[in-house]
Amino acid sequence: MVVGDFVVRLSYKKDLLFRVIEIDNKNDVAKLKGISYRIIADAPIVDLELAGGMRFTSDESSTMEIIESNVRTILREHKGLDANKLQKVVKVLHIDGDPFYLNVCLRYYELLGVSAVGENVLESQQPIKVKELISIHNPDILVLTGHDSLNKTYTSTEDILEYRNSKYFIEAVKQARIIKPTTEQLIIYAGACQSHFEGILSAGADYASSPSRVLIHALDPPFIVERIAYCPFYKVLPIEEALKYTITKHKGLGGYDTFGKSRMGGNLERSALLKASVENS
Known part of the structure; x- marks a missing residue:
């Protein structure tokens, strides 16, 4: 080995x-x-x-079937949108302590029609770098994740010292809120496996992991972000809808009802006709 x-x-x-x-x-x-x-x-x-040439265990293969089905359903929903209307591009900044999981998420953001940029930053460095990266990318949605864990011999789930990286996610959220204080300016998802869910939300996040201190799936963040990105800005996105296509759902993820980030605008077909008319005159 x-x-x-x-x-x-x-x-x-x-x-x-x-x-x-x-x-x-x-x-x-x-x-x-x-x-x-x-x-x-x-x-x-x-x-x-x-494992030889195994790509997934039997349990994981079942999960991948669910993921593939969810992706097909989401893309069918997207086809129902009015293609002749302008749609503001929602910007996502995903900061991840692990480059492997970051790349997996970026592939699925693209597949789900979400515009995302990724930055590989160690969990301990995220509080230091987050304000600079927000200033550079000016995102509508921020994802802060990586690795975390609860000590095997923990005595209390409330003690932040029992967690590997939760203190960094909490501080990174606080730093982000210094320059983007409100949810209207920036929606934040933060946390990883077994993270201190309550502490991250209290710091200012809108969504966090992990309410039941369970492992979260690598693709949970993209599925939450897609729901936010395609929900109209004037419509409340209930937490049940935000978690609809996630893998670990309420055990692994939670948060608050938020307004969406999608904005529709003028008619593209009308704009194209006007442009053609000007060019031919």
Whole structure:
């Protein structure tokens, strides 16, 4: 077994597919990164089995079928929009502590018709960099994520010190709100697996993870963002609708009802006819 191998954990009944990112030969332990879920874990090498050419475990394959079905449904909804009307492009800034998950999300933003730019910034650096990146990209929606976890031996879920990176997400949200104080100016989603949900919301986020301190799926952020981006600015987006196509739903994600960000404008067909008329005169 070497770094880069894909493996499953026997003690967890091969539920998730991982990639080996580090091996401690002295203690016979491997550090693993989840492929579908935002998880970094340590496991004894004897508990691991090479996955061969497996792309997903059986559980993950079922989830991918749901994701593909959701994407098809969303794209059908988009086809129902009036193609002859102008639509303001909603800008998304996704700041992620993990480049692999960031690239996965960026691919799905594109597939879902959402204009997004990604920045790979370590969780501990996000509070330092977030204001600068907002100034550069001027987004309508901000996503702050990466890795997080709750200590295995935690005594209280309320103690921020029990979490790996929640304090950084909380501080990054606070920094973002210094320059974009209101939801009308900037909608914020923040958090990762097992994050301190209540603390992140209290800091000023509109959506956060993880209410039940569970793992979140890598594609949860794009599915929330798509709902916000395509909801009209004058219409309230209920939390149930925001989470409609997410994988982990209410256990992994939550937040407040917000107004959407979509704005429709003048008729493109009329504009094209006027342009043609001017050119022919």
